[in-house]
Amino acid sequence: MLDIKRIPIPALIGLVLTALFVLAAIFAPWIAPYGNGEIVGDVWGPMSAAHWLGTDNLGRDLLSRMIYGARITLFIAVLATALSFSLGAILGFSAAVFGGWFDTLMSRLVDLLMSIPTLIMGLVVLSVLPSNLVTLILVMGILDSTRVYRLSRAVAVDINVMDFVEAAKLRGEGSVWIIFREILPNALSPLVSELGLRFIYAVLFLSTLSFLGLGVQPPDADWGGMVKENKDGIVFGIAAALIPAAAIAALAISVNLVADWVLNRTTSLKGGRG
Amino acid sequence: MADIKAKSDILLDIRNLRIEATVYPPGEPPKNITLVHDVSLTLEKGKVLGLIGESGAGKSTIGLSAMGYGRGGVRITGGEVILNGRDILKGGKEGFRKLRGREVCYVAQSAAAAFNPAHRLMDQVVEATLLHGTATRAAAEKRAVALFKKLSLPNPESIGERFPHQVSGGQLQRVMTAMALCSEPDLIVFDEPTTALDVTTQIDVLAAIKDAIRDTHVAALYITHDLAVVAQVSDEIMVLRHGRLVEWGGTRQIIKEPRQEYTNALVSVHEIEHQEQKPGTTPFLSVKNITAAYGRSHIKVLKNVSVDIFPGQTLAVVGESGSGKSTLARAITGLLPPEEGTVTFDGRPLANRLADRPKEDLRQLQMIYQMADVAMNPRQTVGTIIGRPLEFYFGMRGRQRDARVAELLDKIEMGKGFIDRYPAELSGGQKQRVCIARSLAAKPKLIICDEVTSALDPLVANGILKLLLELQKEENVAYLFITHDLATVKSIADSIAVMYRGEVVRYGAKSQVLTPPFDAYTDLLLSSVPEMEIGWLEKAIKGRRMASAGN
Numbered sequence: 001m002l003d004i005k006r007i008p009i010p011a012l013i014g015l016v017l018t019a020l021f022v023l024a025a026i027f028a029p030w031i032a033p034y035g036n037g038e039i040v041g042d043v044w045g046p047m048s049a050a051h052w053l054g055t056d057n058l059g060r061d062l063l064s065r066m067i068y069g070a071r072i073t074l075f076i077a078v079l080a081t082a083l084s085f086s087l088g089a090i091l092g093f094s095a096a097v098f099g100g101w102f103d104t105l106m107s108r109l110v111d112l113l114m115s116i117p118t119l120i121m122g123l124v125v126l127s128v129l130p131s132n133l134v135t136l137i138l139v140m141g142i143l144d145s146t147r148v149y150r151l152s153r154a155v156a157v158d159i160n161v162m163d164f165v166e167a168a169k170l171r172g173e174g175s176v177w178i179i180f181r182e183i184l185p186n187a188l189s190p191l192v193s194e195l196g197l198r199f200i201y202a203v204l205f206l207s208t209l210s211f212l213g214l215g216v217q218p219p220d221a222d223w224g225g226m227v228k229e230n231k232d233g234i235v236f237g238i239a240a241a242l243i244p245a246a247a248i249a250a251l252a253i254s255v256n257l258v259a260d261w262v263l264n265r266t267t268s269l270k271g272g273r274g
Numbered sequence: 275m276a277d278i279k280a281k282s283d284i285l286l287d288i289r290n291l292r293i294e295a296t297v298y299p300p301g302e303p304p305k306n307i308t309l310v311h312d313v314s315l316t317l318e319k320g321k322v323l324g325l326i327g328e329s330g331a332g333k334s335t336i337g338l339s340a341m342g343y344g345r346g347g348v349r350i351t352g353g354e355v356i357l358n359g360r361d362i363l364k365g366g367k368e369g370f371r372k373l374r375g376r377e378v379c380y381v382a383q384s385a386a387a388a389f390n391p392a393h394r395l396m397d398q399v400v401e402a403t404l405l406h407g408t409a410t411r412a413a414a415e416k417r418a419v420a421l422f423k424k425l426s427l428p429n430p431e432s433i434g435e436r437f438p439h440q441v442s443g444g445q446l447q448r449v450m451t452a453m454a455l456c457s458e459p460d461l462i463v464f465d466e467p468t469t470a471l472d473v474t475t476q477i478d479v480l481a482a483i484k485d486a487i488r489d490t491h492v493a494a495l496y497i498t499h500d501l502a503v504v505a506q507v508s509d510e511i512m513v514l515r516h517g518r519l520v521e522w523g524g525t526r527q528i529i530k531e532p533r534q535e536y537t538n539a540l541v542s543v544h545e546i547e548h549q550e551q552k553p554g555t556t557p558f559l560s561v562k563n564i565t566a567a568y569g570r571s572h573i574k575v576l577k578n579v580s581v582d583i584f585p586g587q588t589l590a591v592v593g594e595s596g597s598g599k600s601t602l603a604r605a606i607t608g609l610l611p612p613e614e615g616t617v618t619f620d621g622r623p624l625a626n627r628l629a630d631r632p633k634e635d636l637r638q639l640q641m642i643y644q645m646a647d648v649a650m651n652p653r654q655t656v657g658t659i660i661g662r663p664l665e666f667y668f669g670m671r672g673r674q675r676d677a678r679v680a681e682l683l684d685k686i687e688m689g690k691g692f693i694d695r696y697p698a699e700l701s702g703g704q705k706q707r708v709c710i711a712r713s714l715a716a717k718p719k720l721i722i723c724d725e726v727t728s729a730l731d732p733l734v735a736n737g738i739l740k741l742l743l744e745l746q747k748e749e750n751v752a753y754l755f756i757t758h759d760l761a762t763v764k765s766i767a768d769s770i771a772v773m774y775r776g777e778v779v780r781y782g783a784k785s786q787v788l789t790p791p792f793d794a795y796t797d798l799l800l801s802s803v804p805e806m807e808i809g810w811l812e813k814a815i816k817g818r819r820m821a822s823a824g825n
Contacts, residue, residue: 163649169628170607171666171716172636185653 007261014257021251025071032064037219044230044238056240057229065226066247073222073251076137077202083141084202085195088148093179093187095149096156107153110146118143119208126214136215140205144198151194155187189267196259200252207248223248285358285460285493286317286340292352293335293344293517309335309348310517319460320491324504324525326540327514328731329702336514337463337497341378342370358460375402379454383466385446389438395449396434403457414456421452424489425482444475448482455490462487462494468503472594472758473802480506480804481815499731501540502804505529506811513537529806539733541806546739546765550784553769557582558752559606559720564615566605575601576612577776583720586750590767590784592757592799598776599756603722606754607639637667640713644725646705650697656683656708657693663715682711685748686741703734707741714745722754727762739765760803764788772796 007015024031034040038060045055053062095103113121122139129135159165160183168182207224209215216222221229223244230241293310310332317323325333339350342362354361362373374380379402382388389398400414409417415434422430425448438446447467454462467483468476484507487494498504504511504525511528513520513536521534532538560583566576576598583589591599604610606617608628617624619638625631643649650659660679664670670678680690686707697705706726713721723742727735743766746753755766763770763784770787772780774795780787792800801814 163643163645164651166609167641167643167649167712168651170609170636170639170641171663172631172633173666181654182651186651 010257011261014254014261017250017254018258021070021074021247021254024067025074028067028071032061032067034061034064036060036064036068038064044233044236044240053243054240056226057233062240062243065221066223066244069221069223069226069244070247072216072220073203073206073224076133076140076206076216076222077199079137080140080144080202080206081195081199083137084144084148084198085191087141088145089152089184089187089191090179091145092149092152092154093156093183094175095153096160097175097178097183103153106149110149113143113146114150118205122205122209123212123214126209131214131217136206136209140202144202144205148191148194148198151190152187155190156183159183159186189263192259192266193263196256199255203248203251283318284316285319286315286495287356288313288315288336288339288353289356290314290353291336291339291350291355293332293339293348294351295346295348308517310339312353313514313517313519314353315512315522317461317493317495319493321510322487322494322496322508324496324498324508324511325514326498326501326504326511327520328499328733330516331514332517333497333499333514334465335517337465337495338380340461340463340495341374341380343374372406375459376406376408376457377459378461378463379457379459381447381450381454381462381464381467384470385450385467386438386443388450389446391438393437394434395436395438395441399434399449399453399456402453406457408457417458418452418456421455421486422449424486425449425452426478427452442475444471444479447471447479451479451483451486455486455492458490458492460493462492464494464496464498466498469498469500473760473804474594474798476503476804477802477811477814481811483507484811500804501529502806502810505806505808506804513540526808529808546736546743548743548765548767551584551587551768553582553587553783554584557584558620559583560618561602561606562616562618564602564605564612564617566601566610566612568601568610574613575776576605578615579773579776579778580615581771581778581781583752583754584768585719586746586752587768588746588753588755588766590755590757590763590770591773592760592763592770593773594758594799596775597773599758599773600724601776602773603641603724603754603756607641607722633667637663637716638719639722640716640718640720641722641724642706642709642713642726644728646702646709646729647697649709650705650712652697654696655693656695656697656700659697659708660711660715663712667716678715682715685714685745686711701734702730703737706730706738710738710741710745714749714751717749718751720752720754722756724756725758726755728757728759735762742766760800772799 039058040061041051041055041059043055043057043059045051045059047054051061051063053066056062056065091106095106122143125139126135165178165182168178206215206222207227210222210225211228216225226244227241230238233240290312291310291314292308292312294306294308296304296306298304313336315323325337327333335345335348338345339355340357342350342355344350350363355363357373357377362369365373389395396415396418399418400411403409403414404411418434419430422433427433427445427448433441433449441449451467464483468479471479480503487507496504496508508525510523511525512522513528513534515536521528521532521537528537529541532541561579561581564576564579565574567574579602581589591602593599601610605612608624608626608631611626619635624635657676657679660682661675664675664678679693683690683692688704688707692700697708700708727738730738739762742753745751753766755763757763767784769783770781771778772787772795780793780796787796788800798818801817804810
């Protein structure tokens, strides 16, 4: 049903790049030429045959660090996004379908959370809680879910008053069918486009936290953390900090190219058959 | 026939008009399709030409070409449009700008959507005149007030001060006609100006438009799918189908002696023979003294309504918009719990609220909606849409379910090939048929049909009505048929309830309700249904005993 020739070129580029990042993340220990924390050369060594991307501020191989970094970055970002979407979308749809006190309670709670700037909220919570992967993912996922909640509630309120939802209610369908079979497929387009953006925000948020020292703890590092480690080199004309930065940008663009393409396919009301 | 006429009399001369559009089927190279195939027409000064046909016949597209406009990426690729002796297609953008709103004006189908809600009516009515600089503001406003008077709008001096939402639909349509007439154009294009209105309102608007055309000597293209309406206002009628000319002739000839088979089908479309069934002894559903209101409002939408429905029979509920017909359906289904009164089903009272009704009661009452497009989930295939009630009520799965879906598709005269289609891949009539199949799948005792044919072309609507009657015979299902179209009622009903402002004003067997003497409202309703008779409009207006509530 999916014909490779029919995938538009931008989507193809996005798919290939994303696939590369994901493969690198999954098979990191086998692909990486050196270990993650292994000191193998001079501080900020130049690019060479032995070290394709040079070495970092402690003399570790940058390429290997990048590959292990992809693993941590993607793992946290994917889980945090998944959490924020399932939580936000389900609560948002439920609020739209049930209405009444449930809607009021949820919406005001979300307003309360959103009134505090995300970064400050994240900083406060993370500096109090023990810093490990689980808390990091939970904090990122819950903070982000407020945005998803607002979007999905707004979309679902519009769909909930359509005749086909009324027809389902008249048939006697329960809320689970109405939320997942009637509303969700019709709300997918805005949610998918938001998903592409939110995933990238998650990567950036993680990078910000790591840059501030509250994210992934050394010797492990995500890409944002690697920018921080190598930022002093920029003053001396060393590009080591720019490489993880470029990787973040490439991931952002390729994920959104894929999201756009998925969006195009899901907006078709004719099952993508044309 | 056009050749004999003196050239000076001809206002509009369209020659071999060809209109194309590019469609972009996903995954295939874009391709050109031709919407209008070499249509020619001429229109004399002060005459009215009716363009009629089903949707997709190209009537609006041809009408708009008289002002050089192609809607939604449609291109005029061939032919000439000669207005006042010059080909307007050669005039370029500047030419169009001088032409539109001055020589040719347009009256849209939905005036409510065509007015800017943020500006007062008067500002919008005189806008074109002022932009073209043909009159000063004071002169234009004076002319507008005179037109309001001529179109018999209430308070002609002050109605211009109002905003669009402050006047009724019928009045807004007349204000729009005044807007078109204000810049004293030579030609007006009326695009289904009364289609969205109730019959009782339509007759007023129609009469006003006809008088205004006569008094201002403007020529008009009148686009509609209702032959009875076009017969009242036009001198000539042109029948179109699939972008091709079918027949063109004088109004009398077209409706009395149609020469083409297709025209004949259009003329005779409303007739369905239906033998009225005598009401049985015990109704299976009776509505007793129901009073209902939306929210905690003091305005009662339903006042003390009582009707009975007998097994296998059709009760038609008739009335204009706002009369409470659809609210009655909502009260019966439990979507709007009534404040007082009860609904009895099979001898026991039904729970007022939808949530309190057992699944079995829900199965017995099914509903079909006016807008089939929005009544089906656009993300589900026909198979899921029809199959879901089977799964839900009867627990059918897999092959058994598919077999039953195929059987139902067969019943609605659609093949098995439709099972994997999405609603967007169906035509309007097919969509409504799928909705019928969905409600039949539940094997209900009663189907509530809420204006099910109002959004369809007459020929397609006719097919749906015949199907409903046939299914009634086969399945012994009863219908509660809500409509404002009396022709439909005559074809399908066994008994009729006429509603007016939330009350049932007349109720009984069909023959009884449709036999004189009538009460004032039923008389108004009956006399407002356009008949395919020249001069019907004048007769109907003269014979009326009360004004409609819609105005």
